[in-house]
Amino acid sequence: MSGRLLHELGLETAAETLTGHSAAFAPVHLGTRDVRVATLLDAVRAEPGLLPPRSGHLGNWEDIALGRSGPMDFNTAVCGGGHGFPLIYGFTQTEADEAGGDGVYLPGSLVERGQRRVLPLYTWDGHTFVRRDRSRPLFCPLVQAEVDGALVPLVEVHWQRMRALTGYRFELEATRLVAHAPLVADMLCVLLEEAAGKENPRRAFAELISHAARLDGRVSRCELRPDGSGYVLDGHRFGSARALAEAALLPLRALTDPRWFFEQQAAMPPVLPVPSHLLTTALSALLGADYPDAGPGDGQRPVAPGTTEDGLRVHLHWGARAMAGCPPRRGGYFGRKSTARALRGIVGPLVRDFAEAHPLCFVLLPAPVFMLCPPDTSEGDAHELAGLFKTVLSAPPEAAYDTALGWLAESRPHLSDYLLDRFRDGSGVPHDGAHRDPAVPVEPDGFRDLTLRQASALVAAFEEALA
Secondary structure (H helix, E strand, C coil): CCHHHHHHCCCHHHHHHHHHHCCCEEEEEHHHCCCEHHHHHHHHHHCCCCCCEEEEECCCCHHHHCCCCHHHHHHHHHHHCCCCEEEEECCCECCCCCCCCCCCCCCCEEEECCEEEECCEEEECCCCEEEECCCCCCEHHHCEEEECCEEEEHHHHHHHHHHCCCCCCCEEHHHHHHHCHHHHHHHHHHHHHHHHCCCCHHHHHHCCEEEEEECCCCEEECCEEEECCEEEECCEEECCHHHHHHHHHHHHHHHHCHHHHHHHHHHCCCEEEEECHHHHHHHHHHCCCCCHHHCCCCCCCCCCCCECCCCCEEEEEEECHHHHCECCCECCHHHCHHHHHHHHHHHHHHHHHCCCCCCEEEEEEEHHHHHHCCECCCHHHHHHHHHHHHHHHCCCHHHHHHHHHHHHHHHHHHCCHHHHHCCCCCCCCCCCCCCCCCCCECCCCCHHHCEHHHHHHHHHHHHHHHC
16 A cells, blocks of 8 residues: 555554554544545556455345446445446345345346345254245355255355446455455454353354354344353353354355355254454455455465554445445434444454564545435436536535536436435435446536535435435
């Protein structure tokens, strides 16, 4: 990571805080900073080897890649535009009648051209795989789907379709962690010991192991507690921290090598510990996920690419609506004090005890700003938004939100339903059967001149107007 990039993104203060190990973790949300969109995109492109991940879910990416996925088109702009790559989180659940499943990427179905085909889903009953109904969500790594009369791991069904998409370089987040499984297990052992000594160990354990998965596909929040030299997870005892850590690698292996996992399933523990999203995010950042051409490694203990000469790991990461939010209306979970505290609790002990872990400056890039880039099939939207950007750029920087609300009160009728629907709550990959032509996101005049703080405020204004 060059000093030039730190300077252009205004990260010198965060770097100084971490240099010399005076601290271990510093979060930076560029959606709250006055860095121009053009400055960010040009700086990323100019940094050798750097390509920030856009964390997405396992599921239906076909219409995303074709620019006809409504609110999910910001993925098209980031990943299809060469500003990032899709880093796929696989610990999700199939959509179901009950709440809790992934209703955005719809992993229990196949969606193409707006048409949804529900897949027959099967999980283990202790003896064989049996078909399940859609009443409750199922943990995707433990599910098989019936395709052409045969059972195929659900992960493999989607992974094959995703890898076939032209111009997209998908990587499973689990791949990098499994490639360094011995190091990850060692790190988790240290973190478990650290959690046991915390003032609130129950919370500390939950920030490491967030869920327990049963082999029949049920997954839920869990309670992990020490028991002598071992640990009890939802009634099942692991004899040591090492046994628990190695079991926590099994759901990761279910993503990277699902056929191996299902062949071994009958001999596995009845309860599997699922590493938390915060833990996998922190480990991916420490292991250099934003330098994908360096590869996930060969199992040797790495020095992550992107580490500065001062021993600082700067990780750039595109966050979506839940993670980055759209300040000032919503900050996203990354902006919460509880998230920063949890990540400090994870990164700090690793920096202290492992030469491979460096103080981490985690720089969140707000992917929702690309919701302001309409498809090239909607020239009228691009023209109208160019007018909005011109108005915002001529106003004081802190007035962007109010300026956009006022503009929307007059100009909203001139915008397409497709664009407006992007900003409505609860929207995901469209599966209403409507025909939509393939499209490419267009940056209206003035988009790159906005600061990320202004662009985020505009997204917030659209959400407010359409709430």
